Amino acid sequence: MLTESSWSSGNGILAVVPVLGDNLLRRNINRNTDCSRCGAPETLFHLLFFCPFAVNVWGLAPWKTSFDSLRSASFQDELQTSSRQINLPPVGITSNIFPWICWGLWLSRNQLIFESKTLTQQQLVNRAIVACKKWETWNKEHEVAGLAWVYSTSSSIELNRGSSLQSAVASPLVAEALAIREALWHASAQSYKRIWLRSDSQWLINAINLNLRLIELYGILSDVDALVFSDFLSVSFSFVSRNHNGPADFLAKACLCMNPSGLDL
Numbered sequence: 001m002l003t004e005s006s007w008s009s010g011n012g013i014l015a016v017v018p019v020l021g022d023n024l025l026r027r028n029i030n031r032n033t034d035c036s037r038c039g040a041p042e043t044l045f046h047l048l049f050f051c052p053f054a055v056n057v058w059g060l061a062p063w064k065t066s067f068d069s070l071r072s073a074s075f076q077d078e079l080q081t082s083s084r085q086i087n088l089p090p091v092g093i094t095s096n097i098f099p100w101i102c103w104g105l106w107l108s109r110n111q112l113i114f115e116s117k118t119l120t121q122q123q124l125v126n127r128a129i130v131a132c133k134k135w136e137t138w139n140k141e142h143e144v145a146g147l148a149w150v151y152s153t154s155s156s157i158e159l160n161r162g163s164s165l166q167s168a169v170a171s172p173l174v175a176e177a178l179a180i181r182e183a184l185w186h187a188s189a190q191s192y193k194r195i196w197l198r199s200d201s202q203w204l205i206n207a208i209n210l211n212l213r214l215i216e217l218y219g220i221l222s223d224v225d226a227l228v229f230s231d232f233l234s235v236s237f238s239f240v241s242r243n244h245n246g247p248a249d250f251l252a253k254a255c256l257c258m259n260p261s262g263l264d265l
């Protein structure tokens with residue numbers, strides 16, 4: 001197994017880094033029409049952060065630290081920042097509710113325009129909490145993982161991205177290992193030859209670099225070994241903290257929530 005020291009910098013080096021997975025929200029959202037709630041020009045930023053309705057919604061988010069959406073600078077920054085938010089205990093969710101609230105704002109906007117249905121801000125937040133809980137439960141019960149990967153140059157310019165839904169996933173560790181294998185498969189298909197792969201699973205990265213093999217990961221990591229030796233000139237694996245992995249998490253969740261039924265807000 002190649003280790004991190006085998007990676008050398010230079011042209012053509014690729015890094016797998018998290019990049020915003022906003023494909024759920026991007027489609028059809030930037031229309032030059034006025035906001036149906038307040039009459040201001042409707043932009044993505046307005047809908048999600050600046051509309052008085054959205055400002056009030058964010059004010060009700062179940063976070064320990066309040067979020068002033070009027071100070072938002074970019075969707076990606078807010079997504080990353082929100083991954084560090086602590087959910088208030090009575091809510092009973094452990095994952096980041098930020099994507100669910102964004103999704104709720106988008107859906108409620110469509111319901112207002114196309115069905116003349118209105119939701120209160122509190123109803124929207126409540127539905128986001130319920131959807132987030134459903135997602136957490138469904139994910140656990142069905143042992144399904146959303147896998148996501150993003151290819152970028154060493155200067156963080158995105159080249160390519162992908163995601164897939166994997167069933168019968170026994171644990172989060174297996175999901176991380178599957179994501180690495182998928183990322184390598186797709187990198188090979190793109191004819192990338194030098195890869196620096198980063199994951200937020202420190203244990204898994206150590207297991208790969210130290211050639212440790214758990215039984216549950218043996219087959220997957222054997223595939224990873226085979227890919228590394230047959231398809232690439234160099235591959236290195238390193239750890240990236242979860243604080244910097246929020247967008248990749250979001251991309252994986254987007255992959256999950258677009259597929260199963262019964263998860264609509």
Ligand SMILES: [Zn+2]
Nearest residue numbers: 035037038051
């Ligand atoms: Zn508005």
